[in-house]
Amino acid sequence: MSISYFLNNPRPLKIVELDENHKFILNETNLKSILFHRKARNKPVCVISIAGAFRKGKSFLLNFFIRFFRNGGRDGWLLNEHDLLKGFHWRGGSDRDTTGIFMWSEPFVLRTVLNEEVAILLMDTQGSFDSSSTIKDCASLFALSLMTSSMQIYNLSQNVQEDDLQNLHLFSDYGRLALESTSKTAFQSLIFLIRDWSYDYEHEYGFGGGEEFLTKRFNCNIDNNEIKETRNFIKKCFKDITCFLMPHPGLKASTNPYFDGKLVDIDPLFRVQVVNFVEGLFQEKMFQIKEINGGKVTATELFEYFKIYCLAFQD
Ligand code: GDP
Ligand code: MG
Numbered sequence: 001m002s003i004s005y006f007l008n009n010p011r012p013l014k015i016v017e018l019d020e021n022h023k024f025i026l027n028e029t030n031l032k033s034i035l036f037h038r039k040a041r042n043k044p045v046c047v048i049s050i051a052g053a054f055r056k057g058k059s060f061l062l063n064f065f066i067r068f069f070r071n072g073g074r075d076g077w078l079l080n081e082h083d084l085l086k087g088f089h090w091r092g093g094s095d096r097d098t099t100g101i102f103m104w105s106e107p108f109v110l111r112t113v114l115n116e117e118v119a120i121l122l123m124d125t126q127g128s129f130d131s132s133s134t135i136k137d138c139a140s141l142f143a144l145s146l147m148t149s150s151m152q153i154y155n156l157s158q159n160v161q162e163d164d165l166q167n168l169h170l171f172s173d174y175g176r177l178a179l180e181s182t183s184k185t186a187f188q189s190l191i192f193l194i195r196d197w198s199y200d201y202e203h204e205y206g207f208g209g210g211e212e213f214l215t216k217r218f219n220c221n222i223d224n225n226e227i228k229e230t231r232n233f234i235k236k237c238f239k240d241i242t243c244f245l246m247p248h249p250g251l252k253a254s255t256n257p258y259f260d261g262k263l264v265d266i267d268p269l270f271r272v273q274v275v276n277f278v279e280g281l282f283q284e285k286m287f288q289i290k291e292i293n294g295g296k297v298t299a300t301e302l303f304e305y306f307k308i309y310c311l312a313f314q315d
Pocket of ligand 1: 053054055056057058059060061089090126195196247248249253254255
């Protein structure tokens with residue numbers, strides 16, 4: 001397919017998959033069509049990646065980002081209730097349970113407070129964490145996502161379990177080893193996104209409640225070295241760690257097979273919090289341009305890093 005086809009039909013493109021020998025295959029044609037896109041090339045990039053297990057609403061959420069950018073980030077970008085949520089396949093579809101990394105074919109351009117144009121790239125990383133045979137694949141994929149993104153959303157359902165932290169410890173360890181990083185903070189921003197949060201009487205929805213919740217979760221007083229080590233390791237790996245508590249989207253959006261993505265069918269509370277989440281990430285204090293070895297990276301440079309990083313996992 002030609003590059004013009006990609007430009008005219010924005011869609012998710014698979015950029016990384018695993019072959020039967022558990023080796024990464026980088027789809028250079030797909031990746032190049034995005035990173036050498038006229039809107040992205042030579043601009044510094046901000047790569048937003050969402051990662052986590054299947055069927056937890058990752059792709060669904062990314063479509064709100066697409067909508068935000070399509071509307072130029074203007075107020076009211078989510079007000080038209082009869083619009084359909086479109087973009088990444090968030091139900092059905094053959095790619096649904098495929099382990100791999102997808103990227104939205106269309107880069108978005110954002111102007112920072114310093115009047116600098118940045119290309120925004122959206123990445124969807126999914127894998128299965130449920131068997132020992134897949135956990136290694138998943139760890140490498142997640143690690144690659146950490147290495148190539150500047151803002152990593154860790155999508156979790158209902159709570160942060162000890163397992164989720166142990167997995168994250170493993171993924172970041174893999175990533176750090178592959179980077180051969182000696183610097184203390186190997187990665188940039190990590191955002192825990194807790195879906196279907198139901199204890200808003202304890203910690204409110206949003207970044208504020210998330211911060212309280214995470215502080216509590218990270219400062220547990222259990223006298224267990226492994227648990228402490230996991231938390232310390234994670235804290236050291238990231239420049240910035242935040243958490244957002246997201247309400248349930250309502251039964252129609254989560255269980256009704258006829259739900260077609262109409263905004264009016266999604267719980268208003270969820271819609272309010274999605275606006276807070278997306279807009280919050282693009283506030284100056286949270287926004288991160290991709291940096292490698294302390295320098296900002298352009299889209300075309302990122303293409304080379306993808307190649308190098310994929311090779312780092314080949315043995
Ligand atoms: P992914 O595999 O993580 O990318 O999940 P999808 O985005 O494909 O969503 C899977 C299903 O979960 C869809 O039917 C969505 O309507 C539903 N869904 C989306 N967001 C949420 C959420 O926050 N909570 C719940 N319970 N379901 C959601
Ligand atoms: Mg998905």
